[in-house]
Ligand SMILES: Nc1ncnc2c1ncn2[C@@H]1O[C@H](COP(=O)(O)OP(=O)(O)OP(=O)(O)O)[C@@H](O)[C@H]1O
């Protein structure tokens with residue numbers, strides 16, 4: 286599904302990603318853990334197509350296509366979704382308007398018919414309910430005045446509506462209370478299927494109790510330092526990142 | 536009549552020579568103007584003529600015209616609008632009403648009233664809605680009592696020019712205690728002539744007696760692409776406890792000049808709301824003056840504009856808190872693309888007497904290109920001590936993080952920009968109290984975006 290090879294990226298001349306190799310097959314869930322500032326969000330932004338990164342080496346192929354050549358909206362239409370670590374507030378644009386524009390834009394790019402207002406409302410109501418969100422949150426401006434946890438739930442709602450083939454969840458668990466964590470995890474698990482893959486970025490092994498990964502990777506200093514099964518997360522929880530040369534006290 | 540010898544020293548900030556072509560025309564047309572037999576009107580017109588002769592057009596040395604250069608007008612010789620022989624045909628006239636609905640409407644083409652396109656259906660008994668030329672014969676006292684009282688010809692040179700030529704325009708009189716439920720639409724169509732640039736000077740009069748209510752929407756549109764100059768003046772009298780909601784949308788074509796001066800006087804507990812949406816014209820200037828002339832009056836003077844190409848849009852407002860306990864609110868938002876230029880000059884004066892004044896002014900612009908420009912000059916003059924006044928101005932660009940967030944969800948760049956621009960302007964459009972007007976204006980904003 287996605288094949289990342291020797292990916293190097295710099296920001297303002299500073300190298301952040303220093304040779305990432307990662308292959309994710311259909312149906313797999315991979316988790317990335319790693320210390321603050323190790324490049325996890327940078328990797329997710331580079332994959333989603335944000336401006337400001339220079340790719341100095343390497344390649345990413347997504348369903349056989351050169352992902353790095355595509356515009357962000359083309360990546361979304363091809364099935365890539367990034368749940369932002371810091372969802373962006375957009376005053377003046379209602380959440381429903383945003384969701385509907387997004388869904389129909391993607392359907393249009395895929396050559397599928399757009400949904401009318403009724404069809405859309407039915408779909409979004411159903412997803413909202415499943416995530417324990419209120420209709421009131423749909424009417425509000427995108428993420429404006431949402432609590433930290435509500436923003437993360439809103440990201441999950443977008444994912445549930447857009448039904449991506451490959452989702453990157455960048456710390457979607459941070460800021461969620463215990464009940465919300467379960468609800469969001471259920472939402473994510475509901476999307477799991479043999480055709481869908483996920484890349485879950487988290488600092489806490491607890492999320493991985495709910496969303497059980499097939500593979501866990503440790504990202505430090507811009508590189509994947511170690512990969513293993515789900516037991517690697519437990520080990521990291523116990524020992525931290527000291528063995529990768531990271532000074533925990535710093 | 537004042538002498539116009541060229542040796543007289545020119546007052547600073549004016550170019551009297553620019554008055555010449557207009558004055559020659561005035562001598563030719565004055566005897567044929569409506570109401571030419573009324574002595575008070577002749578007197579008023581002569582005052583306008585004399586004042587304009589002495590001043591001419593303002594130059595950029597004039598403090599109030601620093602950012603808007605009218606030199607382009609100098610290069611053209613405008614002729615008064617000719618009587619259009621064959622009636623100009625319209626498939627559709629702009630309206631905020633639902634499809635097929637009718638209501639009170641006056642239509643003016645190149646400043647002249649078009650009775651066959653106008654209607655007074657739906658007006659309550661006692662309400663007068665007619666054109667000025669007719670009003671001078673049918674309601675001379677009403678006109679004599681109000682015309683030139685707020686926008687005096689000695690005031691400003693363009694008001695003086697309008698006063699010299701005043702011939703036609705809308706007149707509305709709402710008697711005491713009457714509420715007009717139907718929105719009154721005033722449609723101004725600029726057509727002009729292939730032969731030469733055409734000027735017209737529409738003159739409006741709105742009189743809302745005590746405890747009356749009216750909603751007015753002005754549409755200014757262009758047909759064809761001939762060069763036109765519309766130099767309009769509207770005076771609005773808001774009686775005690777009366778309310779007037781006065782909306783305007785200007786969508787003239789790219790060869791038109793649109794100059795407009797609206798002056799309102801608000802009595803105690805009266806409400807005057809003004810909102811102007813500017814989309815069209817090569818050069819436009821909207822001056823809005825609102826005097827809060829009685830206690831507990833309230834005025835909202837707001838607007839939105841969207842300009843691109845080489846357009847120039849000037850918004851110059853003046854809120855005069857003359858009496859205590861009044862509130863004023865101004866919210867202007869504009870989007871400027873390409874080499875277009877916007878000017879915002881907002882003055883609020885709080886007179887010594889006007890304690891417990893509450894004034895708010897906000898002016899925000901969004902620059903969509905590196906060559907777009909805005910000049911903003913807020914001015915607060917406060918002579919009372921117990922007042923609450925605030926103003927703010929911001930200039931920004933589209934937010935990259937917001938754009939990326941939208942695009943990451945599949946929305947293409949153009950649509951994402953459109954959503955953000957619409958969101959930016961919606962804050963100003965929300966100042967419009969009437970939903971039907973707001974929706975119509977919202978759709979003009981969307982149309983503007985779709986043109987790209
Ligand atoms: N625009 C920028 N200019 C300079 N440095 C940047 C910029 N953006 C990111 N960085 C740096 O890149 C490094 C990686 O940041 P990134 O956000 O990818 O870390 P992360 O692994 O997601 O951390 P966290 O766990 O705290 O979310 C950090 O040292 C950060 O300061």
Ligand SMILES: [Mg+2]
Nearest residue numbers: 325326327370
């Ligand atoms: Mg991060």
